[in-house]
Amino acid sequence: MRFVLLLGLVLGCPRGEGTTAVRVEYPAPVPAERTVRQDAMRELGSRLYRALKNGRSHRLLLDDAELGRVLDEDAATRARALRPGARLRVQSERYEAFERARFSGVCLQGARQEAPGGPLGLRQEGWVFERVLVVGTQPGGRRLASWVEGSFVFTNAGFGAIALTRVEAPRWEHSDLELATCDMEVGVTDPQDIVVATD
Numbered sequence: 001m002r003f004v005l006l007l008g009l010v011l012g013c014p015r016g017e018g019t020t021a022v023r024v025e026y027p028a029p030v031p032a033e034r035t036v037r038q039d040a041m042r043e044l045g046s047r048l049y050r051a052l053k054n055g056r057s058h059r060l061l062l063d064d065a066e067l068g069r070v071l072d073e074d075a076a077t078r079a080r081a082l083r084p085g086a087r088l089r090v091q092s093e094r095y096e097a098f099e100r101a102r103f104s105g106v107c108l109q110g111a112r113q114e115a116p117g118g119p120l121g122l123r124q125e126g127w128v129f130e131r132v133l134v135v136g137t138q139p140g141g142r143r144l145a146s147w148v149e150g151s152f153v154f155t156n157a158g159f160g161a162i163a164l165t166r167v168e169a170p171r172w173e174h175s176d177l178e179l180a181t182c183d184m185e186v187g188v189t190d191p192q193d194i195v196v197a198t199d
Contacts, residue, residue: 027126045106075121101136105187127154145174
C-alpha cells in the first residue's frame with residue numbers, strides 16, 4: 001500500500017518548470033526506437049535531479065485527475081486514499097551535493113512492460129519501473145548518485161510517479177555506479193556520451 005501511495009506522489013509532479021505541461025492522458029508502452037527510449041529516460045532523470053536538488057521530490061507525483069486517467073477506478077481510489085500520509089520528509093540540505101554537479105544519467109531497475117489490469121491497475125499497457133539511480137557528474141568527472149524508489153509509469157506526457165517510497169541521500173562515487181545491474185540505463189556506464197541541455 002505504501003508503494004502505491006508513493007507512486008502517486010511521483011506522478012503528480014509538473015512536467016517541467018517554466019514550460020507548458022502536456023496533459024497526461026494514458027499510460028504508454030516502451031517506445032520501439034532506442035533514441036526515443038533514451039530521450040524519455042533523460043527527461044525523467046533531469047526532472048528527478050532538479051526535484052531532488054530543490055528538496056521537492058513530492059512534485060513528481062501524478063495528481064488525482066492524472067491517476068484517474070492512468071489507473072483503473074479501484075487502483076486510482078487506493079492510490080488517492082493513501083496519499084494524505086505519504087509525503088516523504090526530504091530535508092533539502094541533505095541534497096545540496098547535487099548543486100555541485102550536473103545531471104548525467106539514470107539506471108532503471110524493475111523495468112517492464114505491464115499489461116492493463118496488472119498489479120498497478122493500468123488502464124492500458126505501460127512501461128513501468130520500481131527504482132531509479134539518478135546520477136550527477138562534476139566537470140572533473142567525479143560522480144554522485146541517489147536511489148529513488150516507488151512506482152513509475154510512462155505516459156503520453158513522459159514518466160510520472162504513482163507513489164514514492166524512499167529517496168536516498170546522494171553519495172559521492174556511489175558503489176552502485178559500478179555494482180548495480182540496470183534493466184535499462186542512459187549515461188551511467190558511459191556518461192560522457194550524454195548531452196544534457198542546461199537549465
